[in-house]
Amino acid sequence: xxxxxxxxxxxxxxxxxxxxxxxxxxxxxxxxxxxxxxxxxxxxxxxxxxxxxxxxxxxxxxxxxxxxxxxxxxxxxxxxxxxxxxxxxxxxxxxxxxxxxxxxxxxxxxxxxxxxxxxxxxxxxxxxxxxxxxxxxxxxxxxxxxxxxxxxxxxxxxxxxxxxxxxxxxxxxxxxxxxxxxxxxxx
Amino acid sequence: xxxxxxxxxxxxxxxxxxxxxxxxxxxxxxxxxxxxxxxxxxxxxxxxxxxxxxxxxxxxxxxxxxxxxxxxxxxxxxxxxxxxxxxxxxxxxxxxxxxxxxxxxxxxxxxxxxxxxxxxxxxxxxxxxxxxxxxxxxxxxx
Numbered sequence: 001x002x003x004x005x006x007x008x009x010x011x012x013x014x015x016x017x018x019x020x021x022x023x024x025x026x027x028x029x030x031x032x033x034x035x036x037x038x039x040x041x042x043x044x045x046x047x048x049x050x051x052x053x054x055x056x057x058x059x060x061x062x063x064x065x066x067x068x069x070x071x072x073x074x075x076x077x078x079x080x081x082x083x084x085x086x087x088x089x090x091x092x093x094x095x096x097x098x099x100x101x102x103x104x105x106x107x108x109x110x111x112x113x114x115x116x117x118x119x120x121x122x123x124x125x126x127x128x129x130x131x132x133x134x135x136x137x138x139x140x141x142x143x144x145x146x147x148x149x150x151x152x153x154x155x156x157x158x159x160x161x162x163x164x165x166x167x168x169x170x171x172x173x174x175x176x177x178x179x180x181x182x183x184x185x186x187x
Numbered sequence: 188x189x190x191x192x193x194x195x196x197x198x199x200x201x202x203x204x205x206x207x208x209x210x211x212x213x214x215x216x217x218x219x220x221x222x223x224x225x226x227x228x229x230x231x232x233x234x235x236x237x238x239x240x241x242x243x244x245x246x247x248x249x250x251x252x253x254x255x256x257x258x259x260x261x262x263x264x265x266x267x268x269x270x271x272x273x274x275x276x277x278x279x280x281x282x283x284x285x286x287x288x289x290x291x292x293x294x295x296x297x298x299x300x301x302x303x304x305x306x307x308x309x310x311x312x313x314x315x316x317x318x319x320x321x322x323x324x325x326x327x328x329x
Contacts, residue, residue, distance in 0.1 A: 029314060033227050041227060049220050079263075080218075083290035087220045087312050 027089030242272025262289035277304035
């Protein structure tokens with residue numbers, strides 16, 4: 001895929017994430033912090049969010065299984081999750097978290113359970129979309145891409161390549177072996 | 188954006204760069220995402236950052252003789268929360284700039300946190316504009 005086409009694809013995907021309400025201004029704040037010294041900052045923070053929030057979601061699920069429901073505890077757990085979601089600009093997730101907290105204040109257990117399903121749905125949808133966005137965005141930084149039959153030959157420029165000292169390395173993203181300056185990647 | 192690192196820096200940012208390397212900030216927060224974001228923001232100003240995950244660790248650091256020019260103090264943390272840690276630091280005679288950060292939006296909750304001895308209190312995550320104003324205020328005292 002030509003570089004210009006990739007650039008356009010990345011730009012369109014990014015715009016779509018904002019236009020459809022998945023992300024808000026806070027994501028832009030993260031992008032503005034990213035620089036040459038920290039080229040993967042946004043992806044690192046988002047990865048950290050998805051890793052850390054697994055624990056929070058599990059805690060909320062467990063709390064929702066108890067009887068009677070402890071709405072104070074549920075509110076506190078969701079408050080933490082909402083805060084994390086706000087940090088990466090996860091707009092739709094944050095909105096559902098707010099709704100959940102409203103149901104906690106009203107001691108509405110059914111409302112909490114119903115809304116939590118929505119929280120998980122938005123959380124999962126954003127995860128899928130943003131993973132694809134980072135994958136495509138990662139390719140944008142590569143030069144000399146040629147595609148034939150679903151295989152791309154490219155010169156790897158990403159600075160997070162690991163080397164095993166023998167001259168071969170693996171991309172931290174796809175686990176593909178490469179030698180010299182050319183990488184074969186299945187796309 | 189005020190993050191100047193070269194000839195395009197504004198006068199105020201240049202002032203931040205000159206002093207930035209000598210200023211240290213203790214970030215006190217149990218949220219690893221907030222720690223990462225705030226650390227990144229402050230490092231861009233050349234500030235030296237140190238992180239701890241709760242108020243007790245912050246108090247213990249000062250008690251052991253460590254010194255920081257600014258403390259970013261989260262409100263809700265396990266073991267020792269922000270208000271309690273702030274009270275203890277002030278009682279110890281710590282006069283560093285202590286800035287509260289909270290995800291609680293109610294003015295009453297922020298005022299209550301301020302009452303513990305904060306210099307300022309903001310909603311988290313901090314924006315670059317707020318960090319700029321914090322650093323400028325910090326420089327004024329030097």
